[in-house]
Amino acid sequence: MTHNRRATYNMLLRSSENRSVPFCNCEYPAVTRSRHTARKIERCRCGEDTSTRLDWTWDVDCGHPDTKITNGTEIVFHPVYSQGTAVIRGTQPLQQGMHHYWEIKILSQLAGTDIMLGIGTDKVDLLAHRFKFASCLGLDDQSWGYSYRGLTQHNNQLKYYGKKFSQGRIIGVYVDMFRGVLEFYLNRRSQGRAYSNIPRDSKGCIYPMVCSTSAKSSIKLINAASFKDSLIFHCMRVISKYPKLLEQVQAIPGLRRHADDLWFLQLREPKKPDEFQRNNLLLEDEALLCGMKKKKFNEIVSQSQAQAPPENISEDQIYENMITEEDTKKQPLNGTRTISTSSSSEDEELAWMISREFFCNH
Numbered sequence: 511m512t513h514n515r516r517a518t519y520n521m522l523l524r525s526s527e528n529r530s531v532p533f534c535n536c537e538y539p540a541v542t543r544s545r546h547t548a549r550k551i552e553r554c555r556c557g558e559d560t561s562t563r564l565d566w567t568w569d570v571d572c573g574h575p576d577t578k579i580t581n582g583t584e585i586v587f588h589p590v591y592s593q594g595t596a597v598i599r600g601t602q603p604l605q606q607g608m609h610h611y612w613e614i615k616i617l618s619q620l621a622g623t624d625i626m627l628g629i630g631t632d633k634v635d636l637l638a639h640r641f642k643f644a645s646c647l648g649l650d651d652q653s654w655g656y657s658y659r660g661l662t663q664h665n666n667q668l669k670y671y672g673k674k675f676s677q678g679r680i681i682g683v684y685v686d687m688f689r690g691v692l693e694f695y696l697n698r699r700s701q702g703r704a705y706s707n708i709p710r711d712s713k714g715c716i717y718p719m720v721c722s723t724s725a726k727s728s729i730k731l732i733n734a735a736s737f738k739d740s741l742i743f744h745c746m747r748v749i750s751k752y753p754k755l756l757e758q759v760q761a762i763p764g765l766r767r768h769a770d771d772l773w774f775l776q777l778r779e780p781k782k783p784d785e786f787q788r789n790n791l792l793l794e795d796e797a798l799l800c801g802m803k804k805k806k807f808n809e810i811v812s813q814s815q816a817q818a819p820p821e822n823i824s825e826d827q828i829y830e831n832m833i834t835e836e837d838t839k840k841q842p843l844n845g846t847r848t849i850s851t852s853s854s855s856e857d858e859e860l861a862w863m864i865s866r867e868f869f870c871n872h
C-alpha cells in the first residue's frame with residue numbers, strides 16, 4: 511500500500527466510525543482453544559427462515575485450500591491459522607438481464623486486514639493473494655466489494671459507503687444485471703446504491719464472491735435467488751413501497767405468491783432524519799440557503815411579532831422551516847440537489863393508477 515493510499519484509507523476509516531448492531535439479540539458461541547466450551551450455546555437461526563431458496567451455493571470445487579465449506583453454504587476461512595487471503599466464489603455466474611439477491615450471515619467476530627463481500631468476474635484469480643493479506647475485492651476493475659470496515663472498493667478506489675459489520679449481522683447483496691447496479695443491505699435495510707457500472711454485456715461472467723484474511727472467520731449463505739426482469743417485478747417494486755397497496759395485493763390469492771417470492775423488494779431504506787438531510791446539503795445549497803435564511807428569518811420575526819414578542823430563534827428552526835416548506839411544495843431548489851426526486855413522484859403516480867385500476871369499485 512503506497513503512502514497516499516494508506517493515508518486515504520486511514521482517513522476513510524476514521525470517517526466511518528459507525529458500527530452496526532446485530533440482527534437479533536442471540537448469543538453466539540465464542541471461539542475457544544479448549545475442546546469444550548464453558549456452556550453450549552444453541553446456534554442462532556434468526557432470519558434464516560424468511561427464504562430458504564438457494565439458486566446457487568459456494569463453489570467447493572474451485573474452493574480455496576485455506577477454507578472449509580460445509581453444505582455449500584457455510585465457510586470457515588483459515589480454520590487453523592491465516593497466512594494470506596482466501597477468496598471464494600459462487601457455483602454459478604449471475605445471469606445477464608436478471609435481478610439477483612442473496613444474504614450472508616456473519617457467524618464469527620471479524621478482525622484483521624479485511625473481510626469483504628461482493629462480486630467479481632471470472633478473471634479474478636482466487637489464489638493470487640494466498641500468501642498476502644489484502645482487501646481482494648475491488649483491487650482492480652474486475653471486482654466490487656463491501657468491507658467489514660464499512661467501505662466499498664472497485665478499481666483500487668476505496669470509498670466510504672455504509673456501516674461496519676461483524677458477528678450476527680445479515681448482509682444482503684442485490685445485483686441488478688439489467689441496469690448494472692450493485693446495492694448492499696445490512697440487517698435487511700438498504701444502504702443505498704454502491705455501484706452502477708456493473709458490466710451488462712455477455713462477455714464477462716460475474717460471480718458472487720467473498721474474501722477473508724481473518725483466521726477462523728466464518729460466514730453462511732442463508733438464501734440466494736434470481737428473478738427475471740419482468741412487468742411483475744417492476745409492479746411489485748412499486749407496490750412494495752406502499753404498505754396499504756401491498757396489503758391489498760397480498761389479500762388476493764393469485765398475487766400473494768408474487769409478493770412472497772419478491773419479499774426482498776419490501777425491505778426499506780431507513781428513514782433519514784432531518785438532521786441527516788441538513789448535513790448532506792451540498793455547499794451550493796448552503797450558499798443559496800444563506801440568502802433564503804435571511805428572508806425566512808425576517809418572515810419568522812414578522813409572524814412572531816404578530817402573535818408574541820420575538821424570542822431567540824435558532825438556526826436549526828430556520829432550516830427546519832425551509833426544508834419542510836420545500837418538501838411539502840415538492841418543488842426543486844433552483845439548480846441544486848432536491849429532497850424529493852422525480853422518480854418517486856412517478857412511482858406515486860403509478861401506485862395511484864394501480865390502486866385505482868385494481869381496487870376501486872367502478
Ligand SMILES: [Zn+2]
Pocket residue numbers: 534535536554555556
Ligand atoms: Zn438470533
